[in-house]
Amino acid sequence: MKPDGALFRREAARLLATLTRAFGVENLALAEDVVQETLAVAFEAWIYQGVPEHYSALLTTAAKNRALDAFRRERTARRFAPELRRFIESEWTLRSGLDALFLPDALKDDELRMMFSCCHPRLHEDVQVALVLHMLCALGVDEIASAFLVSPAAIEKRLSRGKRTLAQSKRLFDLTAEDFAPRLTAVHRALYLLFSEGYHGASSEAVIRVDLCREALRLVRLLVGHDSSATPATHALAALMCLHGARLPGRADEAGQLRPLVEQDRSRWDTTLLTEGFFHLDRSAEGELLTEYHVEAGIAAQHASAGSVKGTSWGEIVRLYDVLMKIRPSPVVALNRAMAIAEFEGPERGLAAIAMIDGVQRLAGYPFHPAAVAELELRRGRPLVAKKYFELAKDLARNEGERRFLEQRVKECGRTSSS
């Protein structure tokens, strides 16, 4: 993605948040229409002229004028946001009222309020994430569907359910509300899922996945930039995304092929992101509360600061996984812990840890479960057994990238066993 390759999406998200506040959440569809029209006209004009320097201000003015038209047209037919009703009563105050809503200071929090609104406790996490992608990243139904390998119809359903719930709220989430803290937890979770989908997800297109990570990072930076949401847990989440994100360029080679950590080219890691990550990691330590994000950021930091796989403090990583298993146990966490144990104490101990995973049936269909067994069998010198497990894993591959990666591993076992 080029640097400004997301200009339309950024602006769409920004305008939608502000217009939704201006119109009131119950008029979400009207806000979406105004954004759509504003961007359509910009598109027609910029084809010829190129993108003007002050595009953001121009779009704001254009959207404001369209909003004004919409108010004039609809003011008798609709209920608008309470704070606007008094302006709407007279044409004379309408424009100044609208101007006040679009002042830079008022604009600043709109995206954040939209983010909190999308993470409504009545909505399932899947719906929250889809809604965040649609409202704050301005991704279309098909774009979200292909990122999650879900049918467009299913995404459509999630979005309409989400928008219905949103529209029932009286206004965008108030950042000073009493339930701010629990809502922030939900926001963290949604952004974490968004990032994970990009980082580990099954979507076959590397581009989409990098985009998801980048969007999650942008949104977590919004959280960090606001006093009330910049909690230690937010910093931990930001640290985790930066430290993992820094390793994204090394994770796949030029052909988009996944590389195991051992073979990653560490010189390709993004050092600016690493620095940002370690900054957030420091800030995350300021509180009492230890969240799963703290622990995962800690693990990512261990990987990021090691010069090589051999030079990694695997003992410390095992300890962190033990903590993570206490805070948020899951078979995938247990599997990662087993791999760390293998690095620390040898493949036999790793295999033993895999055999002891609780709820292992939940890993059925997860290709990296048999692949993990295969890696360790290979390492303890049993390439034939390893090959069998790699083949098992290959059959479970969820996309072309995983399939190619696992096929390669199968072949490598063949080579080892015949030599």
Place this chain on the structure above:
Amino acid sequence: MNEFVYLYRRPGPPVTPQQKQDAMEKYQTWFKDLEARGHLLQYGQPLDPKAGRVVRDKGGSISDGPYAETKDIVVGFSIVKAENLDEAVALAKTCPIFDQGGMVEVRPVLKM
């Protein structure tokens, strides 16, 4: 060199912001290329696809928009230079408008 007008016709713009972005970048690359090769006389202008009137006679017979179908609406124009109609057509064939179900009408500017 002769002058030609390109009349662009297509249905509405691409739907999602990212599609708009991708399409716009393609147009810009295309225009830049035409310009670099000395074929672009005027970038031209967009025309409002949603409004317009056709004035049919001086008696005041007026109709909304000249076309029955949205894909027939002229959404913009440019002016290019080319040796002849064949070359102007060949240049038009590389226009990104075809990705969006649109078309380009190539009309030579008549000179004495």
